[in-house]
Amino acid sequence: MTTTIWAILIGTLGGLAVFCVLWACLRPAPINLTAALGRIDNPDQRPQPWADRLADWALASGSDPNSRWWGYPLAELDLVGISPGRYLLRRLTWAGIGGGLVALCWLTLVMTGAAVPAELAAFGVLGGSMAGIVVPALALREEVAAVREEFRRGLAVYxxxxxxxxxxxxAPAQALREASGISDSRVFRRIRATLGHAVHSGITPWVALTELGDRVGVPELADLAAIMSSASDGAAVYTSLTAQAKSLRQAALSADRAEANARSERLDLPVTVLLIGFLILLLYPTVSRLLIGQ
Structure with missing residues (x-):
């Protein structure tokens, strides 16, 4: 029995190693000229590998895109620049890691002679896979919050x-385009691409910025679009723009201050435990002598 399990384990690892070597040696796929030319008219269009096609099928089959744990939050994925297929691959990978760790623990126990029922191991593998598939969702939530905060801070500079x-x-449209070319950060690249697409699509820059704000979940972009829309009618908007930038900077400072206070509060417990341990270390000899004397 032990020899068979070891043979299965070694064979699996060997097959995985051969697969990785073949995957690294494969030449990249040829460039699809039709798809590349199509992205000129639609910059959001991406190639459709098998993972993206599988994700599209899952969405078309009734998967709720707004589900926090089991769906495909398209707006959040678009914000961080991750395709649904890549997100699906992450979830499948983590599910395999979670289930594989449980299976490895079960094999270890079996090889040491422990009697672990196969049904219990199957439930454990299923539970590990379910726990692993949630990890990318939690990571995506944190990444989205960080990117949105970065977007607001970059928008203040913009x-x-x-x-x-x-x-x-x-002119208003020219001011938006010239300002977006100053930096090469993610925020400025996204705004620059949106404005460039607006020029080729024949829509006004403020409409494009409003749509971008709706997609990324940053309503301050819609405020900028409204200000610049009024500027196209001849309104003086310098004061409004600087006031909006100041408001965003103050909000960022308030968020930093709140985060610093929260981290300081989280340090109270470790410091308290350290002080209690130090007091116990000081009082232990005296208390032990008293107890021994009694």
């Missing part, structure tokens, strides 16, 4: 730059 461009006499 507002100041747009205000400066307007102060030099630039």
């Amino acid at each position: 507002l100041d730059l747009v205000a400066q461009e307007r102060a030099t006499g630039r």
Whole structure:
């Protein structure tokens, strides 16, 4: 029995190693010229590998895209730049890791002679897979919150730059495009791509920014679009832009202050436990002598 299990384990690891070597040696797929040209008209269009097709099938079969744990939150995935297929691969990988760890523990116990029922091991593998498939959802929530916060902070800088461009006499649309080319951060790249797509699509930049704000969940972009829309009618918007930028910076400072306070509060418990341990270490000799003397 033990020899058979070892043979299965060694064979599985050997097959996995051969698969990894073959995967690394395979040449990349040829460029699909039709798909590349199609992305000029639709920059959000991506190639459709098997994982993306499987994710599309899951969405079409009734999977709730708004489900926190089992769906495909398309808006959040678009914000962090992850395709549904890649997200599906992450979930399947973590499910395999969770189930594989439980199976490895079961094999270890069997090889040591412990009697573990196969039914219990099957339930354990299922539970480990279910726990592993939730890990990418938790990681996505944290990443989305961080990207949205980065977007708001970058937007404060972008507002100041747009205000400066307007102060030099630039037209509203030109001010938006010129300001977006100052930096190469993720926020500026996303705004620059959105404005470029608006030019090729024939829509106004403020409409494109409003749609971008709805997609990424940053309503401050819609406020910027409303301000620049009024600027196209001849309104002076320098004060409004700088006030909006100041408001975003104050909100960021408040968030940093709240985070610092929360971390300081989380340090209270370890410090308290350390002090209690130190007191026990000091009082232990005296208490032990008293007890021995009695």
